[in-house]
Amino acid sequence: MIGNIGPLEIGVVLVVALLVFGPKRLPELGRSAGKGISEFKSGINSIHEGTSLEEKSASAVETSASTEETPVKG
Numbered sequence: 001m002i003g004n005i006g007p008l009e010i011g012v013v014l015v016v017a018l019l020v021f022g023p024k025r026l027p028e029l030g031r032s033a034g035k036g037i038s039e040f041k042s043g044i045n046s047i048h049e050g051t052s053l054e055e056k057s058a059s060a061v062e063t064s065a066s067t068e069e070t071p072v073k074g
Contacts, residue, residue, distance in 0.1 A: 017029075
């Protein structure tokens with residue numbers, strides 16, 4: 001569905017946005033949208049890095065627990 005958007009449709013959307021928001025407000029909206037997208041990406045990356053660090057630390061704990069010697073009662 002989204003692959004059917006051509007240059008004509010993009011142009012129409014840009015003209016409508018220019019008419020609705022005006023020439024002064026449109027660059028501000030573009031900048032704020034770009035900042036929002038970059039913050040979203042960095043947040044997703046930090047969440048992804050946090051989960052991979054938790055997995056690494058969990059596997060390190062499991063490895064150290066399995067290599068510890070258990071005392072033999074006797």
